[in-house]
Amino acid sequence: MDVLFSVKAGGSCNTAVEVVCKRGDKRKIDSAEGGPRRKRRLVTKDVEEEHTIRTRAKTKHRKDSASTSAVTGSCNTTVKVVWQRGDKRKVADDEEGPSRKRRQVTKDVENIEEEPTKQQEFEAKYKELDHIGQGGSGSVFAGHRRADNLPVAIKHIPNENVWFTHEDNNGNTISIEVAIMLKLSAESEGTSPYASLLDWYQMERELVLVMERPIHAKSFWSYLRAEGVSMTEEEVKIILRQLVDVALDLKRKDIFHRDIKTENMLIQTCSDVPRVLLIDFGMSCYDEGRLRRWRYFGTVPPPEIYTLWGYTAEPTTVFQIGAVLFDALHEEKNEFDTIRFFTSGQSLPKGMSKDCDDFLQMCLKKYPINRPTLEQLRNHQWLR
Structure with missing residues (x-):
């Protein structure tokens, strides 16, 4: 089918498009937008040929570029050929400005959510x-937790304070605290003596740990200093027995907490017998049974840090258990200090039984070789 284009541009808004189409032996002349709509008229074949010759002569110099050219008037109306289907063409008006490149967006890209x-x-x-x-x-x-209102403790650790890391089975480097708490959660059966790690998030500037927050619980340090609280030796024994059991469990799992102290022990008092939970594994490490000669990061260092230039896991843990007992029984709330104890004669708590005094002094021996093992400590007469 023959298709001819005659484009007239003139006046401020009088741009007209005249499309001449052949339908059998007759043609239709239609005015697009130029002014009043013209009546349809039938054109005979002779008139049609004369009109065709005259129109082709006027537009011959533009014929090659007619499919992409645009004629604009003062009102910025643009006429362009958009696409061709078979032998027919469609002319569309675009009043938005210069034509833009077409781009194809797939369904998958459109539906992507950040x-x-x-x-x-x-x-x-x-x-x-x-x-x-x-x-x-x-x-x-x-x-x-929003889903069920479960109480949690949320710990924020700046990245510069994550001092120890560990490489997991997938080759990822993660905080040693996360690694050890995941190990304890996986290997603990029944009621765990550790605060469970529920979630963790490594963000751009900090590590966020979400942990179990037991109700009716406070740190042993706060509990000892609460107004009106005065623990008897028998009550302290219940706490120390659980602490030694926790230390034995960590030893079997080859984990060295390295910072056992009253601040890192939660005491849950919602039952008849206080329950001990050990927290804060930020200074911990895996125990390889070797002498550690580099800097000690715990709060209560054993004396061998200053005298032998090294320490091992079990004797250090036994010494720290002794420091917890010292704090729990000292009436003056005189916190244990390693240097003061061995240099200025920081006094032992008063009023202890013979077995309790023996237990404490065995833990606080100056040389690690003279301290008992955790198994020997658990079988001591005072804890029976």
């Missing part, structure tokens, strides 16, 4: 509340 960040994931799952603690590596806040 992946939420770790911060958004954390905030969507947990609600953070009041500040409840401060340690050497980070801050701890109370909170709850």
Whole structure:
């Protein structure tokens, strides 16, 4: 089918498009937008040929570029050929300005949603509340899980305070605290003596740990200093027996906590017998049974740090258990200090039974070779 284009440009808004199409032996002349709509008329074959010759002569110099050219008037109306289907063409008006390149967007790209960040994931799952603690590596806040209001403790650790790392089975480098808490959760059966790790998020500037927050629990340090609290030797024995059991469990799992102290022990008092939970594994490491000669990071260092230039896991743990007992029984709330104890004669608590005094002095021996093992400590007469 023959298709002819005659484009007239003139006047401010009088651009007209005249399309002449052949339908059998008759043609239709239609005015597009130029002015008043013209009546249809039938054109005979002779008139049609004369009109065709005259029209072709006027537009011959533009014929080659007619499919891509545009004629614009003062009102910026643009006429362009957009596509061709078979032997027919469609002319469309675009009043938005210069024509833009067509681009194809697949359905998959259109439906892509931006992946939420770790911060958004954390905030969507947990609600953070009041500040409840401060340690050497980070801050701890109370909170709850949005889905079921489960109480949680949220620990924020700046990346520069993540001092120890571990390479997991997939070759990823993660915080040693995360690695050890995941190991303890996987290997613990029944009621665990450790605060469980529920979630963790490695963000751009900090590590966020979400842990179990037992109700009716406070640190042993706070418990000892609460108004009106005065623990008897028998009550302290219940706490120390559990602490020795926890230390034995860590030894079997080849884990060295390295910072056992009253601040890192939670005492849960919702039952008749206080329950001990050990927390804060930020200074911990895997025990390889070797002498460690580099810097000690714990709060209560054993004396061999200053005299033998090295320490091992089990004798250090036994010494720290003795320091916990010292703090628990000392009436003056005189916190144990290694240097003061061995240099200025920091006195032992008064009023202890003979078995308790023997237990404490065995733990605080100056040389690690003279201290008992954890098994020997558990079988000591005082804990029976």
